[in-house]
Amino acid sequence: MNKVVMVTLLLAACAKSPSEPTAAASAAPGATPTGTLTPTTPAPAPVASSDPEAARWSKLAERLSAHDTEDLPDHDTLAAFPDAAEGLLWLATHDDALFVRARALDAIGVLGAPDAADVLAKALADGTQASSVRVAAVIGLGRLKGRDAAVTTLLGAVEDVDLRVAEQAVTLLPASARPALAAIAQKPTLAPEIRAKIAALP
Amino acid sequence: MWWVRAACVLALAGCKKKADGDAALSCDKGASALGVKGGFGAAEVNLDWLPDRSTGLYLSQTVSALVSDDIVGLGLTVDGGTARTGFAKVTLDGQVLVDAFGGKGFGDKARTARPNAAAADTFDSFSGTGDTYYGTPTPGWGLGPFYLYPQIVASMVMPVNADSRPFGGCLTVQAVSLDEPTAAALHLVTKRSKVADHTLDVDVVVVDGAGISDAQLADAIGVMKALYDGGDALQIGAVKTWAVTLPDGPFVGSSNAALATLRGTHLEGSNPWTLRFYVIADFKGEAGTLGIAAGIPGALGVPDTAGSGVVVAVDGHKLQDGTLDVNTLGETMAHEAGHLMGLFHTTEATGDSFDVVDDTPECDARTHDKDRDGAVYAEECTDADGKNFMFWVSGEFRQTELTPGQADVLNRSPVSVRPEED
Numbered sequence: 001m002n003k004v005v006m007v008t009l010l011l012a013a014c015a016k017s018p019s020e021p022t023a024a025a026s027a028a029p030g031a032t033p034t035g036t037l038t039p040t041t042p043a044p045a046p047v048a049s050s051d052p053e054a055a056r057w058s059k060l061a062e063r064l065s066a067h068d069t070e071d072l073p074d075h076d077t078l079a080a081f082p083d084a085a086e087g088l089l090w091l092a093t094h095d096d097a098l099f100v101r102a103r104a105l106d107a108i109g110v111l112g113a114p115d116a117a118d119v120l121a122k123a124l125a126d127g128t129q130a131s132s133v134r135v136a137a138v139i140g141l142g143r144l145k146g147r148d149a150a151v152t153t154l155l156g157a158v159e160d161v162d163l164r165v166a167e168q169a170v171t172l173l174p175a176s177a178r179p180a181l182a183a184i185a186q187k188p189t190l191a192p193e194i195r196a197k198i199a200a201l202p
Numbered sequence: 203m204w205w206v207r208a209a210c211v212l213a214l215a216g217c218k219k220k221a222d223g224d225a226a227l228s229c230d231k232g233a234s235a236l237g238v239k240g241g242f243g244a245a246e247v248n249l250d251w252l253p254d255r256s257t258g259l260y261l262s263q264t265v266s267a268l269v270s271d272d273i274v275g276l277g278l279t280v281d282g283g284t285a286r287t288g289f290a291k292v293t294l295d296g297q298v299l300v301d302a303f304g305g306k307g308f309g310d311k312a313r314t315a316r317p318n319a320a321a322a323d324t325f326d327s328f329s330g331t332g333d334t335y336y337g338t339p340t341p342g343w344g345l346g347p348f349y350l351y352p353q354i355v356a357s358m359v360m361p362v363n364a365d366s367r368p369f370g371g372c373l374t375v376q377a378v379s380l381d382e383p384t385a386a387a388l389h390l391v392t393k394r395s396k397v398a399d400h401t402l403d404v405d406v407v408v409v410d411g412a413g414i415s416d417a418q419l420a421d422a423i424g425v426m427k428a429l430y431d432g433g434d435a436l437q438i439g440a441v442k443t444w445a446v447t448l449p450d451g452p453f454v455g456s457s458n459a460a461l462a463t464l465r466g467t468h469l470e471g472s473n474p475w476t477l478r479f480y481v482i483a484d485f486k487g488e489a490g491t492l493g494i495a496a497g498i499p500g501a502l503g504v505p506d507t508a509g510s511g512v513v514v515a516v517d518g519h520k521l522q523d524g525t526l527d528v529n530t531l532g533e534t535m536a537h538e539a540g541h542l543m544g545l546f547h548t549t550e551a552t553g554d555s556f557d558v559v560d561d562t563p564e565c566d567a568r569t570h571d572k573d574r575d576g577a578v579y580a581e582e583c584t585d586a587d588g589k590n591f592m593f594w595v596s597g598e599f600r601q602t603e604l605t606p607g608q609a610d611v612l613n614r615s616p617v618s619v620r621p622e623e624d
Contacts, residue, residue, distance in 0.1 A: 029446050029448060029468075030469075031446040031467050031468065031470075032444060033471065037419055037420045039420055041428070042421035042425060042529060042532075045529040045530075045600070059573070059575070059579065063595075067593075067596060068494075069488060069490075069491050071551050095522075096523075098517065098519075099491075099518035099519070100490065101490075130517070130520065132518070135484075140489070
């Protein structure tokens with residue numbers, strides 16, 4: 001390599017931007033300013049109710065109240081709680097905080113009791129539950145590793161009117177369900193967004 | 203062409219990015235000190251990688267920079283095109299702070315208990331990839347007080363406790379990548395002002411509306427402000443709001459790639475010293491996630507990277523009647539921002555590992571796990587750190603406490619001050 005080429009290469013290397021974006025960053029969007037905020041003082045949080053049943057499951061509820069999700073209980077930790085499945089179901093249907101309800105449904109899947117698929121199917125069908133909680137029921141079903149009852153419910157969820165629920169179900173169905181999923185994708189009633197998600201599956 | 207860039211560094215001192223003071227970064231006689239006296243300062247340096255045949259790793263050149271005696275806070279970030287980047291060796295005035303190749307972590311007085319030990323003990327266990335890294339375990343990583351491990355964007359901050367306050371001297375930094383790098387920069391940010399000058403400017407990026415109003419945001423930030431005020435920590439300064447639209451709307455995946463895209467959101471005209479929150483409706487594929495900090499610490503003073511900022515979800519903070527619990531949202535913001543600025547949980551779930559801050563009470567399972575269920579809860583720890591907002595779990599009461607030692611870490615954060623002229 002002659003000296004000119006060498007120097008050219010060296011200078012080109014030196015000129016490289018130190019902030020060269022990663023692939024992810026290069027696709028990043030831009031934001032537009034919308035104003036400024038002055039912090040305000042909210043009303044005090046309401047005092048929690050003293051439901052005796054809530055007291056029974058308070059320790060389980062607190063275990064689900066970790067600030068960070070990596071501290072949520074694993075199977076063995078959940079199994080160590082007396083009547084854990086019963087408690088999780090109670091929390092999923094009675095706790096005031098949606099994140100506790102959602103985590104309880106996810107935990108039902110982690111615990112994986114024999115009737116977990118049925119319990120989660122009922123939660124998914126419960127019209128009083130918020131969208132984020134029904135999505136959690138789908139996530140719990142996805143943890144049941146392809147149990148037939150879970151797969152059947154997930155396939156039904158693909159046609160849910162809540163697109164969050166439907167999209168989550170598409171992503172959690174096992175490969176063995178692909179033929180059934182392909183058949184659902186042919187239905188004219190299926191939301192185009194969900195059809196596109198199915199088509200985009202690897 | 204790693205050799206070209208390596209040769210560049212070896213041959214031409216001019217490759218070095220200049221510091222704010224218009225002098226090349228070095229510890230040579232007459233070199234300017236890193237940063238700017240009186241406030242926030244930032245500098246960045248191109249990293250050039252050399253493969254190490256004996257380990258299969260890629261090592262950067264050793265960057266040297268002079269740290270002045272008035273240093274209060276120091277943040278280092280390696281931002282690059284590889285998913286697994288870390289600090290190979292960091293020294294300050296001859297003291298080894300980090301040595302991933304066998305040296306001990308900095309701070310002899312640091313407590314021996316190890317936050318997140320199971321995750322951070324070795325890279326092998328953390329990644330779950332089955333890769334091995336220079337033998338396991340890896341002394342110098344996963345050890346206190348910094349508890350470092352490779353990340354998509356690797357960051358460390360000084361101080362994380364009283365023993366790790368930065369001091370004047372020659373700083374040397376060598377980065378390491380476990381994958382073939384495509385690009386990389388080392389960012390060095392400094393706070394060179396009085397500790398008492400601790401104003402935290404905040405950018406709030408709202409994704410597709412996220413189901414939250416400005417009034418609710420103001421309430422949540424008010425809660426965060428009150429928590430910091432109560433602990434004699436950061437003063438919340440300017441709070442700017444931003445709007446961004448993403449292809450999938452306000453629901454964002456929790457994968458590294460999805461979060462990297464979100465965190466890469468560019469805010470034209472934003473200041474690098476602001477702490478950024480991304481407010482989304484919910485995380486896809488996760489149940490009830492409240493918030494995620496980019497790291498402990500995250501990339502401080504370095505916006506738009508995959509390791510920048512805190513993401514918080516609105517849906518997880520809603521109640522069954524549809525109302526938003528702004529008190530809990532504000533606590534989540536304070537907690538996750540605490541992580542981003544270098545605070546660990548005061549006590550971890552099992553009650554046998556604790557943070558490295560000297561004055562935080564410890565809720566030791568041996569004395570506090572009264573029901574012997576293997577975890578310590580806020581209610582069991584009210585006479586210790588159960589009411590501290592960096593405790594691992596919330597309780598039936600508001601967690602409002604912060605110790606002077608924790609406040610000192612926050613108040614020395616390099617993002618807790620504006621540039622002097624601002």
